[in-house]
Amino acid sequence: MSLKSGPCPSCSKNSNIPPGYIEDLIRDKINLGADLVEEKVYEKRLQICSSCDSCVNDMICMKCGCFVHIRALDKIARCPHPDGDKWMSVL
Numbered sequence: 001m002s003l004k005s006g007p008c009p010s011c012s013k014n015s016n017i018p019p020g021y022i023e024d025l026i027r028d029k030i031n032l033g034a035d036l037v038e039e040k041v042y043e044k045r046l047q048i049c050s051s052c053d054s055c056v057n058d059m060i061c062m063k064c065g066c067f068v069h070i071r072a073l074d075k076i077a078r079c080p081h082p083d084g085d086k087w088m089s090v091l
């Protein structure tokens with residue numbers, strides 16, 4: 001799942017996601033010392049999001065409004081899908 005820039009797929013009116021914005025958020029999270037998942041868990045979570053019908057443009061979860069690249073980093077984060085946590089298999 002690649003990182004994108006451009007109009008926000010969620011609100012799309014006047015919002016723009018500048019190049020590097022999501023990468024900066026990821027760097028901030030790492031630098032803040034957040035408890036992060038291992039890389040293989042992160043990649044698997046993103047694969048699951050990529051095939052989820054609630055994921056817009058491989059970027060935003062429409063169940064919670066988050067950037068999936070950011071949420072998937074967090075060890076204590078759970079997938080908010082109402083049918084059940086789709087990340088459960090990779091905890």
Ligand code: SF4
Pocket residue numbers: 048049050052053054055060061062063064068078079080081086087
């Ligand atoms: S519902 Fe879960 S699997 Fe789907 S996009 Fe959101 S976090 Fe990812």
